[in-house]
Amino acid sequence: AQSVTQLGSHVSVSEGALVLLRCNYSSSVPPYLFWYVQYPNQGLQLLLKYTSAATLVKGINGFEAEFKKSETSFHLTKPSAHMSDAAEYFCAVSDTGGGNKLTFGTGTQLKVEL
Amino acid sequence: NAGVMQNPRHLVRRRGQEARLRCSPMKGHSHVYWYRQLPEEGLKFMVYLQKENIIDESGMPKERFSAEFPKEGPSILRIQQVVRGDSAAYFCASSPRGTRITDTQYFGPGTRLTVL
Numbered sequence: 001a002q003s004v005t006q007l008g009s010h011v012s013v014s015e016g017a018l019v020l021l022r023c024n025y026s027s028s029v030p031p032y033l034f035w036y037v038q039y040p041n042q043g044l045q046l047l048l049k050y051t052s053a054a055t056l057v058k059g060i061n062g063f064e065a066e067f068k069k070s071e072t073s074f075h076l077t078k079p080s081a082h083m084s085d086a087a088e089y090f091c092a093v094s095d096t097g098g099g100n101k102l103t104f105g106t107g108t109q110l111k112v113e114l
Numbered sequence: 115n116a117g118v119m120q121n122p123r124h125l126v127r128r129r130g131q132e133a134r135l136r137c138s139p140m141k142g143h144s145h146v147y148w149y150r151q152l153p154e155e156g157l158k159f160m161v162y163l164q165k166e167n168i169i170d171e172s173g174m175p176k177e178r179f180s181a182e183f184p185k186e187g188p189s190i191l192r193i194q195q196v197v198r199g200d201s202a203a204y205f206c207a208s209s210p211r212g213t214r215i216t217d218t219q220y221f222g223p224g225t226r227l228t229v230l
Contacts, residue, residue, distance in 0.1 A: 036221075041223075042224075043118070043205055043223040043224050046218055049218065090156055090157070100209070101159040105156050106156045
């Protein structure tokens, strides 16, 4: 079964600094990976997804993620943090066994400080 | 194009009561997923439905929980005889089809259930 691990439940960065949120996956087959963002008391919004095309995936709001098979990683980055990026971020992997239910990591709360 | 709608947004029940959570998928979407988010945890898959069919309920507790997605109307997640451990945020997601694992799931705002 597929799974994802997010390292660091809380990350704090200064406004304008690099954002790096870590996600490692475990899968016996080529995975399909997603990053979602959740603002307080709201649903999840898709930031980007990897579907075995380009290994560097660009998403909304200036975020991107790189699929690295050798490291089994799919880290999320943004060159310059903005206050509005403060939210919880979830990495997820799609079940390749039929249907496409998502398995989520435990989330990383991003705090952006002035 | 309206997004995924869920109601109510907040629901308070006493132990032993029933909770009914509704989800209207995006227009044109015929696949619905329910997830549960416990405090300080990520989302956990519960059930996957198409119109009038339950496709995968491997994440549903065996007792007290049921889900349906009728031909007409919203999908319903029903929790009978709620207990305090059912307190969580319940999210619904929809996609246009479920046969392609790359299909994006669009999430609703969630229903936050509190059991007193």
